[in-house]
Amino acid sequence: MKSAQIIKIKEKLSVVDLPDPKPRDTQVLVRIEASGVCHSDIHLWEGGYEGAAGTFLKVEDRGVKFPITPGHEISGKIEAIGESVSGFSVGDRVIVYPWIGEGSCPACRVAQENLCDTPRTIGIYRDGGYSELVLVPNFRYLVKIDNMDVNSSASLACSGLTAYNAVKKATVGPGESIVIIGAGGLGLMSVQIARAITNSTIVVVDVDDKRLSEAKRLGAHEVVNSSKVDPVEDIKRLTSSLGAEAVIDFVNNTRTAPLSINMLRKRGKLVMVGLFGGALELSLPIIPLRGFTITGAYTGSFNDLVDLVNLSKTGKIKSVVNRTYKLGDANQALEDLRAGKIVGRAVLNPNN
Ligand SMILES: [Zn+2]
Ligand SMILES: [Zn+2]
Structure with missing residues (x-):
């Protein structure tokens, strides 16, 4: 062979x-x-x-x-x-x-x-x-x-399995918001999966309008271009100033990880997936005070x-x-x- x-x-x-x-x-x-x-x-x-x-x-x-x-x-x-x-x-x-x-x-x-x-x-x-x-x-x-x-x-x-597991780990209920960071192959797959297995409101964040319109076509309820607006402000606007119940970060680099955490509401869950590398500096008191859960998903x-x-x-x-x-x-x-x-x-x- x-x-x-x-x-x-x-x-x-x-x-x-x-x-x-x-x-x-x-x-x-x-x-x-x-x-x-x-x-x-x-x-x-x-x-x-x-x-x-x-x-x-x-x-x-x-x-x-x-x-x-x-x-x-x-x-x-x-x-x-x-x-x-x-x-x-x-x-x-x-x-x-x-x-x-x-x-x-x-x-x-x-x-x-x-x-x-x-x-x-x-x-x-x-x-x-x-x-x-x-x-x-x-x-x-x-x-x-x-x-x-x-x-x-x-x-x-x-890629499909990773997207599926990440959406499952996000455990969003009906009417809750799930934010998907990154509308590449995995992000677009997870939009379809979230649409198929949850009744949540799906928001997709990316820097590329073409990818965002694809996300919309596949079932995202809202899209946010983070190169044009402050994505954290926009998520707050879409969630009555509270933040999202779950964020899946398919990029998960030095730039997106702090944004992801700041988008969460109290008791919110961050699922880290991307392997783009880097490190995260974190204000430690917010994790206990806001009761966040941070987890990883690998395949x-x-x-x-x-x-x-x-x-x-x-x-x-x-x-x-x-x-x-x-x-x-x-x-x-x-x-x-x-x-x-x-x-x-x-x-x-x-x-x-
Ligand atoms: Zn792979
Ligand atoms: Zn083993």
Whole structure:
């Protein structure tokens, strides 16, 4: 099989020929039709994340080993199955849940493998979707997608799942306000999800009018261009001066995090999602005085993915895929994403 691998950080990916894996026991071999190109692939390629004041969180310190085949948003067709696989057959169309844990830590025991203490994620810790084939260690990480569109279904495994989990964590009730910071792929997905699973008032904040009108088209009740008005003032105006019950920050950098906190009403909840880096200086008394909850959301559980695929089958949510690339163009795909040229999602079609 051909795979595009990161051999060394910051160097171009190389397309290499590797032996086709043979599935045994519970393993499943999937022929990849689409593999989403995610911002975290860029972090993997660059070797880590920017932290506070010039620090760098290295992926190698978190157990990543190179060479590695990136790609954790995978959909395709089952090519072969191990002898203990049940409920799946060769030819089934599936999406792969990539956030695999080692199975016995407290997170894994409550089915939150995405927060495992020693993760084994496909496309980060083990070879992933920038490849013609991927070996999935257990059939229980597969969800059937039947005749769903292969390109847009792939992105449910990460960007869709993250948006879904973030909206769930925001726990807004009917009539309450949820503010979504950032109308990129995740933000736009979360607008649709909030529309589908809550009865809240949805406000989207971004600096780009085009993205904001897309947010409106997908169901946002209000949009705020934070390059033109003070977004905190505007949220107060929209919420009878109280602030919002929940804010999801898909940017979550030094600039947006203080704004997000200042938009909350008492008992409000901030869900931090973005990995754009930086640090936050915080007036500590406001957290107890206003009873805030600050939480993080990183992807989602397998059950969340099942729910999301079902929601997607109803047609209520759609992810926007507008660029497809061949496997040999993986470097171009990453460069285009890094340069901000991708609106929505880019996917590789490794077998085309
Ligand atoms: Zn675990
Ligand atoms: Zn991702």
